[in-house]
Amino acid sequence: MIKPDGVQRNLVGEIIRRFESKGYTLVGLKMMSVSRELAEKHYDVHKERPFFGGLVEFIISAPVVAMVWEGEGVVSTARKIIGATNPINAELGTIRGDYGISIGRNLIHGSDAIETAQREISLWFSEEELIAWEPTLKPWLEE
Numbered sequence: 001m002i003k004p005d006g007v008q009r010n011l012v013g014e015i016i017r018r019f020e021s022k023g024y025t026l027v028g029l030k031m032m033s034v035s036r037e038l039a040e041k042h043y044d045v046h047k048e049r050p051f052f053g054g055l056v057e058f059i060i061s062a063p064v065v066a067m068v069w070e071g072e073g074v075v076s077t078a079r080k081i082i083g084a085t086n087p088i089n090a091e092l093g094t095i096r097g098d099y100g101i102s103i104g105r106n107l108i109h110g111s112d113a114i115e116t117a118q119r120e121i122s123l124w125f126s127e128e129e130l131i132a133w134e135p136t137l138k139p140w141l142e143e
């Protein structure tokens with residue numbers, strides 16, 4: 001999910017490009033204003049943390065772009081493409097390393113495990129919003 005800072009900073013295209021160029025397949029995409037309820041559910045694991053309130057306010061402060069990407073190893077590789085949580089520690093070449101300077105403005109959320117991805121996909125998308133399609137490039141991307 002491209003967070004409000006990514007949208008405000010006109011990085012939507014750049015961020016999508018990185019996942020597309022890597023070889024992943026886009027199967028869901030929408031721009032949306034996030035309700036407080038959805039933001040709180042999404043970050044439920046962090047609800048006891050001191051930054052929870054500010055994080056929720058941030059996520060609902062401007063539109064986000066929610067995405068579902070598919071392909072071999074996508075969950076763990078996407079985390080590498082995204083980089084460390086704090087952009088200060090994120091390697092150059094990652095999204096957060098290239099575009100961020102502050103942990104509270106780290107541009108993008110990525111699911112941290114397959115089970116988390118499943119939970120988050122069902123939280124953010126309805127079934128009709130997910131498109132199963134066969135990319136013609138697939139044999140050139142996955143053996």
Ligand code: DAT
Pocket residue numbers: 046051055084085103104106108109110112
């Ligand atoms: P990630 O987004 O890399 O999975 P996380 O799940 O630990 O990181 O935290 C969720 C978000 O909460 C993170 O992207 C930014 C914010 N956050 C995490 N730790 C924070 C902290 N110590 N201070 C402020 N915001 C923090």
Ligand code: MG
Pocket residue numbers: 110112
């Ligand atoms: Mg996380």
